[in-house]
Amino acid sequence: MTGKLLSLALRNVLRNRRRTIIAATAIGIGLAAMVFTDGLMIGMSDNLIDSVTDTWLGDAQIHREGFLTTYSPELLVDSAAEVLDRLDRDPRVVASAPRVLAQGTVSSAADLRSVILVGIDPERESRVSRIDDSIVGGEFLREEGGEGILLGSKVAADLEVGLGDRVVVTISQVESGIIYQDMIRVSGIVETGTAAVDESMSFVSAGKAQEMLGLPEDGFQEIAFTLSDRRLAEQADSNFWAGYSRGGNTALGWPDLMAQLDAVLAMSDFSTLIMAVILFGLVAFGIMNAIFMSIYERIFEFGVMKAIGTRAGRIVSLVVLEAAWLAIISIALGSLVGLAATWLVAQQGIDYTGIELSGATFREPVRPVLTLQQFIFYPLWVLLLTALVGLYPAVHAARIRPALAMRRSL
Amino acid sequence: MTGSEGLIVAENVRKTYSDDGVPVEAVRGIDMVIREGEFTAIVGPSGSGKTTFLNLIAGLDSLTQGRVWLAGRALGEMSGRELSDFRRDNIGFVFQAYNLIPVLTAEENIEYIMLLQGRPREERHARVLEILEMVGMKGMENRLPGKLSGGQQQRVAVARAMAAKPAIVLADEPTANLDSTTSGELLDMMRDLNRTTGMTFVFSTHDRIVMERARRIVVMRDGMIAEDSRQPGGPPQ
Known part of the structure; x- marks a missing residue:
């Protein structure tokens, strides 16, 4: 049944292709923006750390206590x-x-x-x-x-x-x-x-x-x-x-030697997190909207499915799987766009040369950095988030009373 | 009344809706027994309560008052999940607008209920082929509903309703969207199935073609039974 349910969910997602493409593009752009921002922050952070450690500090130092x-x-x-x-x-x-x-x-x-x-x-x-x-x-x-x-x-x-x-x-x-x-x-x-x-x-x-x-x-x-x-x-x-x-000696790495820079970088990590929450929040509402539209369009169909004996739990599974398929399509699209955008910008870099931040100066153009994690964790977040926000419309669909849904028929 | 008096036993069934706060009595105290093998048409003008009554005896809507037994089980005593499984195993539905799942082929639509029942693939496939032949749709198993005519879709809907060999098939205005020739063919086919398989059919309709073929006609008016007549040749009472 799981295989059939997966297949049915995919077919439902592809039923209204234009809507699916629009929703997947919106979600995908959110993911791509996240990949790019993360890459840029890593590039910026690496650039600053390189600047500090390579210029003078070294990666670590030993002093007398x-x-x-x-x-x-x-x-x-x-x-x-x-x-x-x-x-x-x-x-x-x-x-x-x-x-x-x-x-x-x-x-x-x-x-x-x-x-x-x-x-x-x-x-x-x-x-x-x-x-x-x-x-x-x-x-x-x-x-x-x-x-x-x-x-x-x-x-x-x-x-x-x-x-x-x-x-x-x-x-x-x-x-x-x-x-x-x-x-x-x-x-x-x-x-x-x-x-x-x-x-x-x-x-x-x-x-x-x-x-x-x-x-x-x-x-x-x-x-x-x-x-x-x-x-x-x-x-x-x-x-x-x-x-x-x-x-009597003390060995310390650069984060301890440049605590101010380390704090600034930690703050930028926090900013990235905030941005991720905002972006993924927008993505979540995009998904919910797409799923609800799809459900309202098929309210009669859900009524029929329930009437002929589909359990509420199976309706929930179907809708969540539809959300998951939408996420997978969005992830493929978003990863591709994120990869291309990050790679393209990394070729030239963004020129912040000479700008100083917490004692560190950008010596080279900032080049966004692509990491495998960006294409594992962020897509996983999107998938999990999609399944999670898909639950609300899924429960809504599962609660549909067949007689009400099919008022004009049986 | 007791649940053992017939396949469907309705006792003092009442349904009151709230329409913008105004109570509307759609069904007003119906007592009815439908026995196994009947080919019954519930007829009446729009708003007479026939569809509501069909919903109530199918367990698709809750009763305001009264009791309904189907195949000896009291519907009001079942949980939502039990009722869902009970409908899946005992009731076949045919709807006015066919209501096949548009992304599934004819075969997949027909096997859907058997899939819910967890029947093995081979059994499902054999049953689909058997039932498609019975409804005259052999060779159409891989077509999507959108590629079938209205009559063909309704045949597939009948096949879906009968696939899991339910105790009863409930059909709400099954010919409403079909021309008279197709309606006649569909009804003849359903009557043949009733004769050959002994399956019980209950229609909600105002179509003469259905009434002409029914062996029992229940006329509803204002939520009540106004007339209940049997044609010769019906099952023993």
Whole structure:
């Protein structure tokens, strides 16, 4: 009987093809909009995370406990050399870079700016961040380094200095608190598009920074690293983090390091959910309307079916199956349109380049991302929702009193 | 009266409708017994209550007062589901506007009730072929109702009504949409089926062609039986 009921339901849905096509198109557009919006939000989110992690942050970082709240330069990563060695051997880690961080000032004849002075290992840093790719003038620090300083583009502009000009770097030494000053030649200008870097960072070699701060050779405040699977950074309960959070060190993924961005992304996920509820709500009423129209058109037929012995439950099943068929046709249509629209827009991308959001800047055009889940979960939602909203008209049809439905006949 | 007095036993059957708050007495205290094998026509002018009475004895509408037994079962004592199954197994319906399911072929329409009964495919198919031959529609099993004439559709409707071998066939104005020749042929066919199978037929009609062939004519007027007459050659009383 189930097979016959399925066949009868399909034939009923195809009975009024124009209405079915119009209803399926409306529902399908809702699904396609959902697929596209989800793809766009994923693309936007990926773009922002890429921007943050690739530009400077890395997928994760290790600090001495308390450093991120106080930024005290004396809070050095415990056994940094050993940690770096472990990271180098860890298959889940792609690259790592140690950093020296300190607050200081950079001054020129024109002005003085407060900066974060960052000491980097040029070779390792180039594999973790994009500082080397963001040089808009001059050159990246050489391995042996020591002589030059890279200024954020905004810092250089404020100080009115260019390549080859000399600036005075002033810093307080860690142990003694003695003020250390050095005149360093500007060897490069960095422009990442990220305000946090361009407006307040200056880079010297790690050796130079350690010398200025009076730190030992393995004295680093931060180790940034990239992961082979960035999703690991979002799994705060993974034992990976515990493995690196010992000896007074704390390892954190980007969501913890950029809590504001993480919150914004969570908010955008919530917005997507709200939009899904609205879209699927519209879809639900579209389905209900189509089913009710179909029922009212066939009220006499339902009366006859009940008269000749069709149980109410079977009428409910028939109408719900009709709704399900309508959903399946809509899903096929919506998935196809959603796939095509998302793919087409992904070819060019939507240009938000340069726009900053919660400390992250769009570096590339946003390209909607297609995922298998969009073509599994959303269609499943449509199917379930259809069956659910189909229940109301189905029960209505099942409650039809044959004598009333067939008043003009038996 | 008791349910064992006939195939259908109606005792003091009354039905009052509310028409915009105004009570309308459609059926006013009918007592009637229809025995197995009868070929009965309930006749009367429009509004006389014949269709309402047919609905009541079929269990399609609720009684305001009285009792109806069909094949020994009191319809008023059954649940909705029991009544549905009872109609499926015991009553065949023929409607004025044929009312075949338009997306099902003639064969599928005829086997529909047997499908509800859960009968096996082979049995259903054999019965469909048998009954199509009986109603003169052999070879038309794969046609959709829309591809059949009115007369052919009504034959399929009769076949559907008889397919599950019900105790009784109730037909409401079955010839109303047919020309006189087709009506005559259809009625002759139904009378033959009545003779050969012993199946009971009850018609609600005002068509002379039906009345000419009926062996019992019940005349209704204003919701009551005005006359009940039997033609010679009817089943023993």
